[in-house]
Amino acid sequence: MESQESQLHFVLFPLMSPGHMLPMIDIATTLAQQNNIIVTIVTTPHNASRFSLTSHNIRLLQLQFPSQDAGFPEGCENFDMLPSMSMGYTFFSVANTLLQEPAEQAFEKLTPKPNCIISDVGFPYTSQIANKFDIPRISFYGITKAHPPSSSNDGNWKEFVDKMAAAEMVSYGVIVNSFEELEPEYASDLKKTRNSKVWCVGPVSLRNKNHLDMALRGKNNKVASSIDVENCFKWIDLQESNSVIYVCLGSICNLTSLQFIEIGMALEACERPFIWVIRERNQTEELNNWIKESSFEERIKEKGFLIKGWAPQVLILSHRAIAGFLTHCGWNSTLEAICAGVPMITWPLFGDQFFNERFVVEILRVGVMVGVESPVNWGEEEKTGVLVKKEDVERAIEKLMDDASYEKEERRKRAKDIAEMAKRCVEKGGSSHFNVSLLIQNILQLSTK
Ligand code: UDP
Numbered sequence: 001m002e003s004q005e006s007q008l009h010f011v012l013f014p015l016m017s018p019g020h021m022l023p024m025i026d027i028a029t030t031l032a033q034q035n036n037i038i039v040t041i042v043t044t045p046h047n048a049s050r051f052s053l054t055s056h057n058i059r060l061l062q063l064q065f066p067s068q069d070a071g072f073p074e075g076c077e078n079f080d081m082l083p084s085m086s087m088g089y090t091f092f093s094v095a096n097t098l099l100q101e102p103a104e105q106a107f108e109k110l111t112p113k114p115n116c117i118i119s120d121v122g123f124p125y126t127s128q129i130a131n132k133f134d135i136p137r138i139s140f141y142g143i144t145k146a147h148p149p150s151s152s153n154d155g156n157w158k159e160f161v162d163k164m165a166a167a168e169m170v171s172y173g174v175i176v177n178s179f180e181e182l183e184p185e186y187a188s189d190l191k192k193t194r195n196s197k198v199w200c201v202g203p204v205s206l207r208n209k210n211h212l213d214m215a216l217r218g219k220n221n222k223v224a225s226s227i228d229v230e231n232c233f234k235w236i237d238l239q240e241s242n243s244v245i246y247v248c249l250g251s252i253c254n255l256t257s258l259q260f261i262e263i264g265m266a267l268e269a270c271e272r273p274f275i276w277v278i279r280e281r282n283q284t285e286e287l288n289n290w291i292k293e294s295s296f297e298e299r300i301k302e303k304g305f306l307i308k309g310w311a312p313q314v315l316i317l318s319h320r321a322i323a324g325f326l327t328h329c330g331w332n333s334t335l336e337a338i339c340a341g342v343p344m345i346t347w348p349l350f351g352d353q354f355f356n357e358r359f360v361v362e363i364l365r366v367g368v369m370v371g372v373e374s375p376v377n378w379g380e381e382e383k384t385g386v387l388v389k390k391e392d393v394e395r396a397i398e399k400l401m402d403d404a405s406y407e408k409e410e411r412r413k414r415a416k417d418i419a420e421m422a423k424r425c426v427e428k429g430g431s432s433h434f435n436v437s438l439l440i441q442n443i444l445q446l447s448t449k
Pocket of ligand 1: 017018019020022217218248249250251252253277279309310311312313314329330331332333334336
């Protein structure tokens, strides 16, 4: 039996948004699979209901989040529950203020004594906890290029960004959800600026190997199993290999209802089978009425499938029938497409997604652009209106799927090759697998000093 001393306790602080929480849970699971490691995940009750813990080495620390006192609707504990994206700027800065004291108090009682904090970069308050308890704080970069969301003049936001920067200055190192072979220059430049304390451990979604893990990833376990999803798999099993376009614009998509209708008309008009995900926040009265009054579902039932709510994205992307992914280029979705070897149609909405689009289209050359030029600013959605016309969506789909084009095969082959590379990275002997060991060794050495 290994001694108590060599046991390490990592405490993880995921930011309350699916695109940040999901990869952190994957990291928690990866760490907890190693010998003699305990992981505590600090989150709020609602967010805790969105994941299932598969290891007895992972513990949950739940902190109350008085959302109403802070001016948000009751029970609103996640970015994807905000009535308007314009509240996003203050949501995170307020979360930092509200959670700090309870987190500090709870931290004191944790046993065994924590050895390391892994905190989302968006939780600068954890820097003070690390300082108080004299342990290293490692930041988790859920995105590849640090950025503020588009054009905010909000004073709160500026103050919050300054706090993040200050916390970064003193953080011990960085964990990145990417793999060195995918972005070698970026990894090496980042190492230079961070005293080599950079661990690329991704793609972390690949830790979801079996059907159940993939199916449950990010699903709210308080919501009864969705019939939509069950039927979707019955439908997709009947489709030909490499034939279906999967359309999902992330967890916090802020396109207008009119833009969604434009997407719907394009999907109906093009000849390809499709799965289209419409998340709760996008199911507006206007969109629902259009779907109902135009009998959209009835009309497309032979060639398409609508998922209203949360889709098991990683599972869908791994299905042999999926030929392309119309994505907003969120970093997780981008990596998940890469892991599945699925070429992309790129439709960035805001922030780093525009960088990711260029990376996918120009560097990896596994995508075609739908042709968006400007971001949809948080809180200014209605001003933006329809950015992409039906014909442009159809054109991008046809370009990706055109059987007569030599490019299509080349793109697909490149996507498959990169997917193989990604899989090798997280297996024994691969760079990300090795980086997880290096990280643990580093913290172990630090703790025994
Ligand atoms: N996701 C999912 N089902 C959905 C919508 C999103 O599983 O219906 C997951 C997706 O697989 C990814 C994450 O949510 O892991 C979204 O993160 P991403 O960085 O792609 O974009 P964001 O939602 O943060 O804009």
